[in-house]
Amino acid sequence: MSYARRPTASPKPLDAAALERLALRYVERYATTRARLRQYLARKLRERGWEGAEAPAVDSLAERMAELRYVDDRVFAENKASAMGRRGLGVRRVEEALRHAGVEADDIEEVAGASADEAAESALRFAKRRKIGPFSPSPPEPDLVRKQVAAMVRAGHAPTIAWRIVRLTPGEDTGFLLDEENRNKTSPSGWEL
Numbered sequence: 001m002s003y004a005r006r007p008t009a010s011p012k013p014l015d016a017a018a019l020e021r022l023a024l025r026y027v028e029r030y031a032t033t034r035a036r037l038r039q040y041l042a043r044k045l046r047e048r049g050w051e052g053a054e055a056p057a058v059d060s061l062a063e064r065m066a067e068l069r070y071v072d073d074r075v076f077a078e079n080k081a082s083a084m085g086r087r088g089l090g091v092r093r094v095e096e097a098l099r100h101a102g103v104e105a106d107d108i109e110e111v112a113g114a115s116a117d118e119a120a121e122s123a124l125r126f127a128k129r130r131k132i133g134p135f136s137p138s139p140p141e142p143d144l145v146r147k148q149v150a151a152m153v154r155a156g157h158a159p160t161i162a163w164r165i166v167r168l169t170p171g172e173d174t175g176f177l178l179d180e181e182n183r184n185k186t187s188p189s190g191w192e193l
Contacts, residue, residue, distance in 0.1 A: 011047075011048050012048070012051075013048055013049035013050055013051040014044065014045060014048050014049065014050055014051060014056070015050075015051045015052055016052060016056070016057075019041060019044070019045075019056055019058075019061065020061060022040075022041065022044055023037060023040075023041060023061055023062075023065055024065075024070070026040050026041075027065055027070040027071055028070075031076055031079065032071060032076065033071065033073045033076050033101050033102045033103055034062045034063065034065070034066050034071055034073060034102065035101070035102020035103075036101060036102055037061075037062045037065060037071055038058055038059065038062045038102075039102075041056075041058045041061065041062070042058060045058070073102075073103050073104060073107055074107045074110075074111075076101070076103065077098050077101075077103045077107045077108065077111045078111055078114075080094070080097060080098060080101065081094045081098070081111045081112070081114070081115050084097060085115055085118055085121075085122045085125075086125070087125070087126075087129075088122055088123070088124075088125035088126030088127075088128075088129050088155065089122065089126065089155050089156050090119065090122060090123065090126075090152075090155055090156025090157035090158070091112050091115045091116050091119055091122075091156060091157075091158075092156040092157075092158075093154075093155055093156025094111070094112060094115050094156060095108055095112050095156075096156070098111065098112075119157070119158065119161060120161060120177040120178050121178060122157070123152065123157045123161045123162065123165055123177075124165065124174055124177065124178070126152060126155050126157065127152070127165045127166075130148070130151065132148045132151075132152070132165060132166055133148070133165040133166045133167065133168040133170075133172075134165070134168040134169065134170060134171060134172045134173075134174055135170070136170045137170060138170060139169060139170060140166075145166050145167070148162075148166045149162045149163055149166050152165065152166070161177070164177065165177070
């Protein structure tokens with residue numbers, strides 16, 4: 001029995017109907033943005049070519065998908081930010097991911113503002129997952145403290161909140177971090193930032 005590959009025929013060039021089918025198939029399978037849809041369609045056009053006499057209307061097709069609500073950048077941004085927050089990632093990391101996905105600056109600003117309200121909660125989730133600060137089994141060595149702060153900053157958290165969490169002793173209460181009003185009242189004054 002032979003397992004030799006059969007020669008594959010090159011796919012035929014795209015026309016307007018085929019391009020629209022590709023767009024529909026893509027938006028039904030993936031939560032996406034208009035920018036990502038444009039990138040996908042442009043890649044398909046490079047791979048397969050274009051059959052029509054006029055230039056393909058990739059931008060207008062992406063806009064039409066948005067008008068039909070198959071693509072909604074704002075909903076995508078909210079869902080992505082929420083999922084990243086549940087994983088314990090910070091506002092800066094969320095903003096970066098949304099910019100990379102092609103979400104417009106206005107939508108990023110509004111979604112990031114909502115994420116900033118939950119910054120301490122997200123930072124505590126990250127600390128718990130990585131066993132940092134109050135979730136650590138034992139107090140860390142000074143070198144490890146710096147590494148833990150660096151990990152939290154890379155995850156998108158502000159250095160001030162990272163230092164506060166890392167310097168908490170294992171098992172210490174974290175409630176003051178979650179309560180914005182009590183944060184300044186109950187913070188030890190000896191903390192270096």
